[in-house]
Amino acid sequence: MANLDLGTAHAEPNHSKIFGTADTAVCFEQLFADDVSLQRTLSALQRGPVRYYRDNIVVFEDDLEDYLLFVVSGVVRSCKTCKNGARNIVAFYLPGDLFGWTAARRSLSIEAATDVEVLFLKRDSLLSLASRDGRVASYLLSATTNELVRCQEHIMLMSKTAKCRVATFLRELWVRLGRAKYLEVPFSYQDIADYLGLTGETLSRSITELERSGLISRVAGRKLLLRNHFELRRLMR
Amino acid sequence: MANLDLGTAHAEPNHSKIFGTADTAVCFEQLFADDVSLQRTLSALQRGPVRYYRDNIVVFEDDLEDYLLFVVSGVVRSCKTCKNGARNIVAFYLPGDLFGWTAARRSLSIEAATDVEVLFLKRDSLLSLASRDGRVASYLLSATTNELVRCQEHIMLMSKTAKCRVATFLRELWVRLGRAKYLEVPFSYQDIADYLGLTGETLSRSITELERSGLISRVAGRKLLLRNHFELRRLMR
């Protein structure tokens, strides 16, 4: 547990943005809002929230031995960078996501894709709690199968064309972020490219093409409007 | 549970090969060889083994509601075929693998990549058993995280070059099959291509290249010899 001194935030004070807007922050205990005593138990086995600024490392390679991570606000990426500089992003974790079952075995590093707040949860404690409380158990199970499902979709996505990958990603992100009117992509386009196995240039060109065909439009910066969901969904197949 | 009448094998008698050679067949209860009463419990909640011949469908799309699958012998593939005919193989399951947590939610079909024998295990029964027996629980957990780890590696593999994908796949398969002297690929090259997101032609060319560089050689049919593990591993990065 080299870099896990939970008392201190590893973030450095070189950003001005305020952390986690209220409407995206998620509290772990709140998932079990109807049971105060369970909430108290859960509070006891969590550490944090710990804050990290964008691009800082939350967990380096496989240094996370005994903890699961819960995203309170912001976006976390799980990724691997090769010696040649190429980077693969395996997953993005959004507020409310619990993950980290595989961290102990894979040399994936966990990084802040935006400014984030994360909770560290003792794996063993959570497991033994789960064996006593069915709600916790089924929550853990569904969190894991959710992740597995997303992984499988990610795999299938990687053998489609660039345009299809981008359309699918944007729509999925829009859904995961709560189907707001506009899709405000919270992380860099390079992150998306690395997630989709494309170059930044190809990503940019694909977005341009989607815009030219009228499926989306750029509102401002990374703020997009998904115009034609029907055609987007058709592209995704 | 449309097509799950467990009493009958869905295989059709158009193959001559004998099912599952003794040395690859794995019994589910045997995983808990030191506890006869647990073994008896496990036997009670399983149905099968059910036999399927190569290319037959074990579970169509999301018809598997309440069961997990355990591979006794042979290789099972989890895949999706698009309307345009393109097929994605998300995973291969080998003897000893337990899977199916996501089957209820994804429209992935489960098919026999070789002649296979599979067990059907009641999901709920296994879960409630797990809540009473820690060994079962930790087995389920490790089976699931294993699958998740493989999924993540699969994702990262998909953004590498064809040659790297093939080298990695062959070596991994060799490891999963027990590091025998020869790698006898048990399923078709088209299956590998669909798993790796390549065409059959590109796969074939990659194998030819690997052979020309002396990293592997074709012994007979799909029987390969991995000659230079050091260089293979170097290619995998």
Added chain:
DNA sequence: CGCTCATTTGAGGAACTTCAAGGTCAGTGG
């Protein structure tokens, strides 16, 4: 041996990457 189907090989084209340059935007300092 002769069938069939899987695999291999070749040639040409499409998709994506690479390299290089230009544009945009927010923050910074005059």
Added chain:
DNA sequence: CCACTGACCTTGAAGTTCCTCAAATGAGCG
């Protein structure tokens, strides 16, 4: 208020990798 800066995104042109289509070869089976 406006130029300056650096990070990020966009665009263009050339090069590579992989795919598509077509044909040949080879392996397995009756």
